[in-house]
Amino acid sequence: MRRWPVLAFVAWAALLFWAALGLFARGFLLTRLELPQRSACRPGPPPWPGPGPAPPPAAASAPGGCWLPRRFARAVLVLIDALRFDFARWEPEAAAAAGPGPGRPFANRLPTLRRLLAARPRQARLYRFRADPPTTTLQRLKGLATGSLPTFVDAGSNFASHAVREDNLLRQLADNGKRVVFMGDDTWDGLFPEAFSQSYFFPSFNVKDLHTVDEGILQHLYPTVDGGEWELLIAHFLGVDHCGHKHGPDHPEMAKKLSQMDAMLRSLVDHLANDTLLLVAGDHGMTSTGDHGGESEDEVNAALFVYSKAPLFQDLPPQEPETVPQVNLVPTLALLLGVPIPYSNIGEVMADLFAVEGDAASSVLAQLAAYSVNAWQVNRFLHSYSLAAQDLSEEKLLRLQDQFSAIMEEYKQFLAQAGPPALPELQRLRSRFSRYLREARAVCAESWARFHPACMVAGCALLASSCLLCWVASQVASAWGFSYRHLLLYPLLWGVAGAALLGLAHLWGWAGVDFILLASWAAAASQCGFFWHCWARRSWRPRSTGPRSSSGAAGLRQRLWARAGPALPLSLLCVRCGAMLSDSFVMAEAQVVAFLLVSLVLLLVLRLHWEGRLEDSPFSWQLLGLLGGILACVRLSGLFRQCREETPHCRSSPVLAPLSSLQDPQTKNFYYMLCLAVLVGLAWGVRCWLRHYGNLNSPSPPVLFVRWGFPLLAICIGGYWAITSGAEEALVQAHPWVQLALVAFPQSVFVLVIAGLLLVLWDPVTVFVKDSREAAATGGPILLPSSQEELQQVIPQLYRRMQESLKSRLGETKAGSRATVAAYGLGSVYSAALLIPLALLGFLFMVLHTERLSLAFLLLFLEAFAWLWVHSWAGALASQADPFTVPWEALIGWALAAAQFFYATGHQPVFPAIHWNAAFVGFQQGHGANLIPALLVGANTFASHILFAAGCPLLLLWPFVCEMAGCQSRTPKSETDDGEEQLMEMRLREAPDKFSLALLQLGLKYLSVLGVQMLACVLAAMILRRHLMVWKVFAPKFVFETLGFVVSSIFLLLGIGLVMRVDCAVSLWFKQVILAQPR
Amino acid sequence: MRHTEIKRLLSVNVVCIASIILTTLVPSLFLENFSVLGTHLIWLCICSASVGTGNVILYLIFKPNPSMRRNSIAHKVAKFIRCCVYFFVSCILFHGIIVLYGAPLIESILETFLFAVLLSTFTTLHCLCVLGPNFQAWLRVFSKNGAMSIWDNNLQITTMCSVVGAWLGAFPIPLDWDRPWQVWPISCSLGATFGYVAGLLIAPLWIYWNRKQLTYKSR
Ligand SMILES: [Zn+2]
């Protein structure tokens, strides 16, 4: 048996997928490091020396302000979600053509802005407010508060909540004693908990609802404005955005909505005091269909309107409104209100708003003061960031630093000068400041906030070709001679060559390289190698087209009919993949997967009936019973689902809550007993299985572990649950031994599980040899094998000999020959060695979940067993099936069950749904390092992926194991040919090459089933990257699915590796048995 | 012979389709506020009843499988009672399968049951009409080479189409379109009905198309 090549091939295939996923993630997931620092009043920007004539940028002592003297006592920020620039702009053509044009219902619907702009050009101004993609509300709000660029993965933030941890404008205001009042979209509640002195949140989830939020705000807006209990008032209107999503911008409803906004603005302006700044802004635009999220012009162009009752601007507005990036709002507003600029801000102050009354020179000097503070802050941020993370280009940072020093030097000289400096020079300095800030922002944006479509497409292509490779390789493995040299070694060499080529290109400076790029390049090259060799070898394959050509139309129909059988399960897989492309289906995936699984099982049984295989078969009733069992498991597992926050009417299952939350002691005891029963059931079930197949008699350490370690494990878990479910907080505090038990029980579970796994790995042969000398005595002596081939011949011989001896010894007893043969446990040695670790892992996962989820794990094991039986009986009934090939439908069902139990163990692919408590099982006091909690939470989250992937080889082994049961039920036949004995899994050893190929094929098939699902998920994330739900649904789904895939492939490898290890050990065991024989 | 048989089948199916169309139109003349979506349960009852009676009458007239040896009254009554029991059991079975597919267990139990009745009408009642209360015959018809007449083929196709239609009807339920027909069990029962109608149309066409290949073993 060739062990290492098989493992290497599966590992290589898994690595191909990983490289593809890494490449895609590089293009799709925007990342940035969050810095924990915050700006403070002091130390503020350094005071510049010299007696400046202009207002010096005095540090903390500025009157009514912190880094600069404040210009406004208050500000009102009216955020109209999705206020596109052309919604706010006045279109003279449309106005001329008899009012609002018929084609554009949104045009000229905000006449208040137009009136103010025309009548008071020094008090009002309209800007083009450019959003940084991704243009989704959540990311935009983060950007509007922190002055930084939004990303999906803000490394360092807490995944459990969306709360903004970075320094932001709201926090600065609160820290400096300013009151912030908020009304509108309740997204802000999650983002900035407790940032507001007063708040009116309204539900924003229902996109179809145009009016709840807006009318809620309108009720509170004017009383609050008149009340004056605030320094910053934020009103976030959602109607325009929802109207866009529901009807699109070109709809009469949009006109109504905008008119409502106009009326609101008109009366709001009348309510404003003189020292109040009014800002009307859109967080992003919308496409012609009303969506947003991407980076098209329509989406990034929002409107910003600034107005104050006091004159604000020095000069008249330009013909075409200026363009202002959205991050610029943060430093501007911070300095205008007299608070420090948030630490991570990379925006640039809007110079217009800092001009002062008087001559041009003093105005420019005031602007320069703001600029210098801003530039100092940005430089400080870049410096801290480059210390913490390496993703910004070093040489660019260096250049920026030089630029900053030069400008500051010049600015200092100006301030030090005695006389008033010349205006043109001041203006030149201002533009240099502005250029510095722009370049700094560009450097950041380049690395943080851009999807890389090329990476994404390449990742998808690589993923698709990896799926194809797995499929081709599995076909090749079953159809024609498989050469590891041609199909593994040479492609790997190709891959190395490809990577080397890229490395050389990098050395010569032609290409920038990072690890992911290198890996994906190598993966692509090795795939090319594989396909090339495959294609080259294909032509040598003997052709068998002779009989086919003679068949006519009827033959074609028959062949189509024969194809339709396997195609139906595949079409179910396609439905599952298609379901990933819709956000509703992703949200309802738990139901979708269960539905498809039920369909698959029913389809399988109905097909058997249709083909007439169930007729007069003794299995049919058992098969129907198993079918019912699977269906019941699937349905019952639906009781353990958690809900997502996007589905408000859904209720999470009460069973997910820990037992300690139950008030009624009787129910609590009932559930506790039920959980104990599950523990006992699992331990007892494994024992029973082993006893039935005779593996329990063996004196080997794993069996001893099953006998004694499993009950011990169950006791530990039961004790742990008793404490967690019963103990009050106070009791835990009072009694140190309770605390000790809280730690000791789970930790002993961990230790036992690890010990058990190591024991299985050390000596996996659970075979009991009873007096083998006697067995050998009945026949002639067996020659000591001298070579591997000879050994392989000897083994079945030996096995038969043992059976014969036993038969002769126990022949007359009513136990029957089969039971005694099985008593050796040789026929189920592989499965037994797999089952024990699976049960151990099951115990481990139970302790990591809340108590009552152990019921879900029981269902998982029951369903998996029922599925294995159905699969092997279906294989036995389909007479011509090759026992060494696992059919696709079995693997698809297996993968679907894995996905189903991900949901049925109370998980959802969103970050808030992760069971963080798992990190503290056995570690009540927290952790020093991050590795252990990550492992614990990962094991909790991907429990079902792990169990199903590691148990995947059972799909191959089970039909051989149940050969015995099958023959027993076929009584009349097997009584007659008693000579044919049940070799069970030893059949696999009889054909070691076929066995290794079968394992390879199994691994590749499972990988490709998982890979196809992964491909669908990736395509969904790529195609729908400007979907409303991309950051809420598709991106987290992608992250979970990727991690699940990686975990699954690792444990698939481990499962196959364990089978190999057993095989190795069994060979050794045979050698020992033969050596022990008398010559 | 074959052609006349197919024509008879076609006429039976057309009458069935007509009865379904009538159930959507006629009740609105008598009942106020009747609509298939609005008062779905009433429609389900009417549709099941009318398709059921229509089928029974049609098959009594056409008698596709005239194999009555004993025709005593007692035998007929016994047969009728067995038919009723079979029908009821199939309703329960369908209800169980629908619940296993994920339908709510307790809430909207009436809707689920009426949907099961509709499905039974489309499938089991059809079987009862053609094959009688003979479970072995049913098993035979629903296997690969089990069809013995074009009526059996018709039965296979309509049953399969109704079930597949109901299955496909479940797909739009999770979508967030907020349409009235996404409410359980409207989309499924509409799917089953469309599937049934499609089956009724497809079956004669398919049989006509394949009339050369279809060879029936005699009983
Ligand atoms: Zn928005």
Ligand SMILES: [Zn+2]
């Ligand atoms: Zn929106």
